[in-house]
Amino acid sequence: MLTEEYVKRVYAQVERRDGDQLEFLQAVREVFESLEPVVAKHPEYERNGVLERFVEPERVVKFRVAWTDDEGRVQVNRGYRVQFNSAIGPYKGGLRFHPTVNESVIKFLGFEQILKNSLTGLPMGGGKGGSDFDPKGRSDGEVMRFCQAFMTELQRHIGQFTDVPAGDINVGAREIGYLFGQYKRIRDEYSGVLTGKGLEFGGSLARTEATGYGLCYYTQEALRVLRNDSFQGKTVVVSGSGNVAIFAIEKAQRLGAKVVTCSDSNGYVYDPKGIDLDVVKDIKLGHRGRIKEYAERVPGSEYHEGCRDVWTVPCDIALPCATQNEIDGESARTLVDNGCTVVCEGANMPSTPEAIAVYQGAKLLYGPAKAANAGGVAVSGLEMSQNSYRLSWTFDEVDAKLKQIMEDIVANSLDAAKEYGREGDLMLGANAAGFVKVANAMVAQGIF
Known part of the structure; x- marks a missing residue:
């Protein structure tokens, strides 16, 4: 209330x-x-x-994206870029290509991005963009032509000192490459205008792994500080099977956990022995397949239709890494009833308000998305720095910086929670710590 x-x-x-x-x-x-x-x-x-x-974006750009499919038919999609707040740096936030994209989704993502970027400690404002284009089932040529048409309009609104987009759902290395190529062609300049680029043309080592790894660094540090505990020996349920989920699984396994699930939009797989990540990577990164293929290839594993049912699997730790509102109140209660004590969010706003109320009522350790999944944009910020310096850091250098940023987010969130009378509340702490920095900058810069 x-x-x-x-x-x-x-x-x-x-x-x-x-x-x-x-x-x-x-x-x-x-x-x-x-x-x-x-x-x-x-x-x-x-x-x-x-x-x-x-709560009012500084700028909302909405545009038509007309492109030609492989049969020569003209297709039309909608493109968006919400430049929400630039008080502490240029707008920064991903591009999402998905049929569910609309102005509300892009605005919620951009609003969350303000606080997320602030929490990293790096000089980045908040923005977000995307399109209702669905790359699934499209040829490389169709994806290229769409990306070129999308960037032809977007390029007039972005720049390395103005707005630096990145990837998000369905915008990976392939899409970023096509987008960057079109920007360079039109603007005749080679600059760090996009992050998530290939290593051959200005990308950063550890960027692909950053959101998933960062989620686990955050969770591990919160467990250490608040519970004197760790991932070691824990059973973990992960949703999703994109970059965030894959590298969250990888890092959680390296930290001693047994991850038993992953999912896509059709259903989930359960492997009581622990997910074989090499198989998942081959399916999802190798040939863009569906996760049900895992059960066909790994003896003893099970495939279940219905991606939301993944939250019925008993676990100690839940890491939602798929999409917004994937855990509702009923799913949250099931998690609690089955012994879950930790929920940290790899996706953006994956828990409904009813689910969050359940976490808080059961005194779960709850790490909100804007803090727990800030690793991706943190390394995007580090990529921007490397582009400005015209140099590249090693994987270990970037990974160490990422780990420190995520540990600092936990510390700063807990300090803010204590200052405002809610000791141990990571959600209030993240919102307060991220907001105060931006609010003070807004006050200092005057009314505009």
């Missing part, structure tokens, strides 16, 4: 203006509930209209 008058007033304004944008409203309300003690302690934020400006 919102109780602070200034917070209630601004949220009511968001509801009036954007009442049809359900994902965006969900993200704003979750953050606002945490920020009430922060706003009460900083009356200067109300005087300077910080919340009103914080």
Whole structure:
């Protein structure tokens, strides 16, 4: 419940203006509930209209993307870029290509990105973009032509000192390569305008692994500080089978856990012996197959239709790495009933408000996405630095910086939670720590 008058007033304004944008409203309300003690302690934020400006993007770009498929037919998709807040640096955030993409989804992602980027300690503002284009089942030629058409419009709105996009769902190395090539062709410049690039043309070692590895570094540090515990000997359930899930599985296994599941949009696989990651990598990274193939190749494993049912598998630790709102209240209660004590989020906003209430009621160790999955954008920021310096750091150098950033996020979140009267609350701490840095920058820079 919102109780602070200034917070209630601004949220009511968001509801009036954007009442049809359900994902965006969900993200704003979750953050606002945490920020009430922060706003009460900083009356200067109300005087300077910080919340009103914080929830209103600085710029929303929406455009048509017309491209030609392999049969010569013209296809039309919608493209988006939301440049949400640049108070602490150029806009930074991924591009998502998925049929569910709309303005509400991109705005919720961009809003979360403000806080996530702030938590990394790097000078990056918040933004997000994408399209309702679905690359699944499309040829490389079709994906290339779409990416070229998308970048032909997007290029006029971005730049290494203005807005630096990256990848997200369905935007990996292939798509980033095509996008970067088109930007370079049109602008006739070689700059760090995109992150997640190939190593041959300005990418960073450890970027592919960063979100999954960072999620585990965050979880391990939170377990150490709050529970005097670790991944060692724990059973872990992971959803998803993209980069985030794959490298979360890899790092959790290296830290001593047994990961027993992964999933895609059709269903999940359960392997009681522990997921064979080489098989998953071959299926998903090798030939873009479906996860049910795992059960056909690995004796003793099971495939189950229905990706949400992955949360019925008993575990100690749950790492949702698929998509938003994949864990609802019922799934959260099942997790708790089956012995889960830790939920840390690799996907963006994978838990509904009802699920979060269950975590908090059961006193789970809960690491919110904006903190737990900040590793990807952290290494994107490190890629930007390497591009500016015209040099490359080793994998171990980048990985060590990533680990330190994630441990610092845990420490800063816990410090903020203590300062605002909710000791040990990683969700409030992440929201407060990320917000205060941006809010103070907004106040210092005047009204715009």
